[in-house]
Amino acid sequence: xxxxxxxxxxxxxxxxxxxxxDKILTDxxxxxxxxxxxxxxKRAGLKRCGKSCRLRWLNYLRPDxxxxxxxxxxxxxxxxxxxxLGNRWSLIxxxxxxxxxxxxxxxxxxxxxxxxxxxxxxxxxxxxxxxxSQNKAKPSIETSFRPPSKANSNSCVIRTKATxxxxxxxxxxxPQLEDSKLSKPRxxxxxxxxxxxxxxxxxxxxxxxxxxxxxxxxxxxxxxLNSELSQLQPSHFQNKGDxxxxxxxxxxxxQYSSTHVTTMIQDVDFTAMASxxxxxxxxxxxxxxxx
DNA sequence: AAGCTAATCAACCGCCCGGTA
DNA sequence: CTACCGGGCGGTTGATTAGCT
Numbered sequence: 001x002x003x004x005x006x007x008x009x010x011x012x013x014x015x016x017x018x019x020x021x022d023k024i025l026t027d028x029x030x031x032x033x034x035x036x037x038x039x040x041x042k043r044a045g046l047k048r049c050g051k052s053c054r055l056r057w058l059n060y061l062r063p064d065x066x067x068x069x070x071x072x073x074x075x076x077x078x079x080x081x082x083x084x085l086g087n088r089w090s091l092i093x094x095x096x097x098x099x100x101x102x103x104x105x106x107x108x109x110x111x112x113x114x115x116x117x118x119x120x121x122x123x124x125x126x127x128x129x130x131x132x133s134q135n136k137a138k139p140s141i142e143t144s145f146r147p148p149s150k151a152n153s154n155s156c157v158i159r160t161k162a163t164x165x166x167x168x169x170x171x172x173x174x175p176q177l178e179d180s181k182l183s184k185p186r187x188x189x190x191x192x193x194x195x196x197x198x199x200x201x202x203x204x205x206x207x208x209x210x211x212x213x214x215x216x217x218x219x220x221x222x223x224x225l226n227s228e229l230s231q232l233q234p235s236h237f238q239n240k241g242d243x244x245x246x247x248x249x250x251x252x253x254x255q256y257s258s259t260h261v262t263t264m265i266q267d268v269d270f271t272a273m274a275s276x277x278x279x280x281x282x283x284x285x286x287x288x289x290x291x
Numbered sequence: 292a293a294g295c296t297a298a299t300c301a302a303c304c305g306c307c308c309g310g311t312a
Numbered sequence: 313c314t315a316c317c318g319g320g321c322g323g324t325t326g327a328t329t330a331g332c333t
Contacts, residue, residue: 016301016327038318054319055302090321105322106300 013047017056021046025053026061059100066098070107078104079112 013021028044034057036043037050046053059065070078074096081092089101089108096104 014303036318049303051304051319052302058320059301087322101321102301109323110299 011047012041012049014052017048017060021048022056022061025057029057029061055102059102064098065100070099070103070111074099075107075112078108082108082112 024044024046037054040050040053041048081095085091089105093099093101093104
């Protein structure tokens with residue numbers, strides 16, 4: 001039994017949103033708030049699917065959307081979060097204020113993934129490892145990256161052709177124009193040596209300072225996943241029903257869905273995790289009350 | 292200058308999940 | 313327990329744009 005479609009597609013506008021549609025949607029959400037997306041188009045007088053309205057609002061019209069290029073620090077954070085969370089774009093976006101999952105996903109698929117691919121192929125050329133060592137290689141961020149299908153056919157090909165990224169702007173103030181269409185960010189070239197970040201000054205209000213708390217998260221999550229979960233029964237790692245793994249967190253070899261983690265949390269020995277929790281709680285307290 | 296190619300990213304699609312009646 | 317609804321998510325598509333020849 002299939003689901004009923006979210007809306008009748010007949011007579012609805014598709015494709016790019018017009019300024020008028022944007023205004024109608026923005027005005028409506030400002031007055032009535034988010035939610036009830038299915039009914040929103042009818043009530044607001046938009047010839048759009050409710051899902052489309054939600055997406056437009058979340059990815060483009062929300063007032064807290066951060067426009068402009070992804071900074072070097074944000075990129076680092078994305079890479080590290082992706083290492084932890086895999087393609088959980090919404091979770092990753094949750095740690096990057098003002099960035100949307102769609103934006104991060106696109107950014108990953110274009111810049112970062114490509115860069116990592118290039119780095120990988122570069123090291124492969126340099127080291128030429130044996131097949132055996134290749135097969136036993138630990139899954140990494142590089143191998144977990146999957147480029148868009150269009151690029152699949154030649155995903156192993158190293159693009160030597162220059163791209164159109166000619167603007168070097170690793171850290172610059174983003175334009176804040178009224179018309180978001182006019183301020184549409186254009187691509188920028190990634191630094192050749194991402195490790196050197198000395199040219200990127202840190203500001204106090206720089207959201208990329210989230211890197212700091214990521215240190216805690218990463219330690220905590222890694223300890224949690226790697227130590228406690230490894231002691232659990234294999235049954236814990238089975239997906240419930242025949243659902244796909246769309247809601248799972250990939251962490252090296254294991255996959256854990258949020259519900260499984262909940263189940264596992266119920267089963268683990270909490271005293272064994274006390275020190276980890278204390279560490280996290282201390283840190284949280286420090287954040288809440290620095291004095 | 293024109294045509295071609297590749298990159299970008301907003302938008303779409305389909306599936307899944309949680310809540311509820 | 314089941315069906316349905318609303319919403320969210322990740323993967324994919326395609327129009328637009330920019331760079332190259």
